[in-house]
Amino acid sequence: MNDTPVIYLDNNATTMVAPEVLEEMLPYFNRWYGNPSSMHSFGGMVGRRIREARERLASLLGASEEEIIFTSCGTESDSTAIYAAIRSYPEKKHIITSRVEHPAVKNLCDYLAKNGYRVTTVGVDKSGNLDLDFLYDNLTPDTAIVSLMWANNETGVIFPVEEIAEKTAAAGIVLHTDAVQAVGKIPIDMQTNRIDMLSLSGHKLHAPKGIGALYVRKGTKFSPFLIGGHQEKGRRGGTENTASIIGLGKAAELAAAKMSEENTRVRELRDKLERELTQRIPNCFVNGKDAPRLPNTASIAFEFVEGEAILLLMNEHGICASSGSACTSGSLEPSHVLRAMGVPFTAAHGTIRYSLSVYNTEAEIDVVIEHMPGIIERLRQLSPFWKSGACMAS
Ligand code: PLP
Numbered sequence: 001m002n003d004t005p006v007i008y009l010d011n012n013a014t015t016m017v018a019p020e021v022l023e024e025m026l027p028y029f030n031r032w033y034g035n036p037s038s039m040h041s042f043g044g045m046v047g048r049r050i051r052e053a054r055e056r057l058a059s060l061l062g063a064s065e066e067e068i069i070f071t072s073c074g075t076e077s078d079s080t081a082i083y084a085a086i087r088s089y090p091e092k093k094h095i096i097t098s099r100v101e102h103p104a105v106k107n108l109c110d111y112l113a114k115n116g117y118r119v120t121t122v123g124v125d126k127s128g129n130l131d132l133d134f135l136y137d138n139l140t141p142d143t144a145i146v147s148l149m150w151a152n153n154e155t156g157v158i159f160p161v162e163e164i165a166e167k168t169a170a171a172g173i174v175l176h177t178d179a180v181q182a183v184g185k186i187p188i189d190m191q192t193n194r195i196d197m198l199s200l201s202g203h204k205l206h207a208p209k210g211i212g213a214l215y216v217r218k219g220t221k222f223s224p225f226l227i228g229g230h231q232e233k234g235r236r237g238g239t240e241n242t243a244s245i246i247g248l249g250k251a252a253e254l255a256a257a258k259m260s261e262e263n264t265r266v267r268e269l270r271d272k273l274e275r276e277l278t279q280r281i282p283n284c285f286v287n288g289k290d291a292p293r294l295p296n297t298a299s300i301a302f303e304f305v306e307g308e309a310i311l312l313l314m315n316e317h318g319i320c321a322s323s324g325s326a327c328t329s330g331s332l333e334p335s336h337v338l339r340a341m342g343v344p345f346t347a348a349h350g351t352i353r354y355s356l357s358v359y360n361t362e363a364e365i366d367v368v369i370e371h372m373p374g375i376i377e378r379l380r381q382l383s384p385f386w387k388s389g390a391c392m393a394s
Helices: 019-025 041-061 074-088 103-113 132-137 161-170 242-280 307-316 336-340 362-382
Strands: 068-071 094-098 118-122 143-149 174-178 197-201 212-216 284-286 297-302 351-355
Touching (some): 041 068, 103 118, 143 161, 242 297, 242 362, 307 362
Parallel strands (some): 094 118, 143 174
Antiparallel strands (some): 197 212, 284 297
16 A cells, blocks of 8 residues: 555445544443443443443434344345244245345345245336336235345435335335445434334444344344344344444444435535536446435446456545446456446446545545546547447447
C-alpha cells in the first residue's frame, strides 16, 4: 500500500467501523471480558450491555427485543431463516427466491434444489424490478418459504417486500427478507409490515465484521440452525460475541440518527456522481436507474471496457469500488444480477459499483468525477470493440 489517501466508495462490500462503535467495544475485550451467562456480577454486567444492544437494534427495526437473534454474519442469518422454515414445515417442498439474490441465499437455494426441493426463481425486468405477477402466480400450499432481498447489493434496487408480505401472509407462507444492504440505509419498521424474518449484517452499517442478526417475528415457527447452549433463548447456541454485539447496538443507534443524512446528503452525492459521469463519458449508463433504489449505490456501466481494468486504474488514484463481474472464478463472468436484468455483455463487463456512506465528502466525489473520463478514455483506446466502432451500434 502506498500512502495515497483512499477514497472509499465500496461500502456495500464493507464499511469502516465507526469511531463511536469502536470506543464502546474496546473495554469488552480485556476489561469487561466476563461471560454474560456467568452467575457472577462481572459477567452479569456484560449481559446487561447485550440487553441494551438488543434494545438499540430492535429500536432501529421497530421490533421488540425478543424478536432479535444475534448471529455471526448475514450469511448465517440467511441460512438460519431458510432452514428454520423448511424444518418447521417438513411436508412443504417448494421455495421461492429471485434471480438476483446474494450468494448467501442463491447458493443455499441451489443446494436445496439438488436436495429434494423445487426452487422457483423470480426474474426481474431491465430496471431490476421483480416480476410480481410471476411471484404471486407461483405461491402454492406447498411453498415453505419465500426469500427475497430487500435491496440489491450490486444495483441498490429495492424490492417491495412489504407489499409482497401482504400476499404471503394471506397465503400463510413464511416470508424472509435479506435486508443486509437495506438496514441502516432506508427506514424499516417491522411493526407496520408482515415480514416474518429479516437478516442483517453488522459490517454493512459501521459495526465490525463477524456479527449479524436475524429478526424473527413473534409467533413465527422457528428451529435453530446452530444447536448448542441456551444462548439467544436456545435459538442460536454459542457464547455471545460480546464486544461485537455491543458494537452492533451502537451502530444501530448511529444509523437511526444518520438515516436522514443518508437519504439527503448521501443521495445527492450519489446523484451528482451519476449525473456527471453519464454526461461526461459517452456510452455510459446507470443500471437500475428507473427503479426505486438505495440512496448510496450507483451501478454504472461503461461500455466496451473491462471492469477489472477500470478498477486497477481507479486504484492508482486511491479510489476503491467494485466491478460487476465475478473474477473469483477466473472466468470474468458478468454478474448474475446484471445478466438477470438483461444488461448487454459489453456493458455488464464494464460495470462499476460505487457505494457511498455518510463518511464520504463532496470533495471526494469531485475527485472521482475528475478522474473517471480519462480512465475510460485510456482503456477504450486499447479496446478492440471500441476501436472497431462496435460502440456506434449500441
Ligand atoms: N446478503 C447481502 C445482500 C449482502 O450484500 C451480503 C454481503 O455482501 C450478505 C448477504 C452476506 O453478509 P455477510 O458478509 O455478513 O455474511
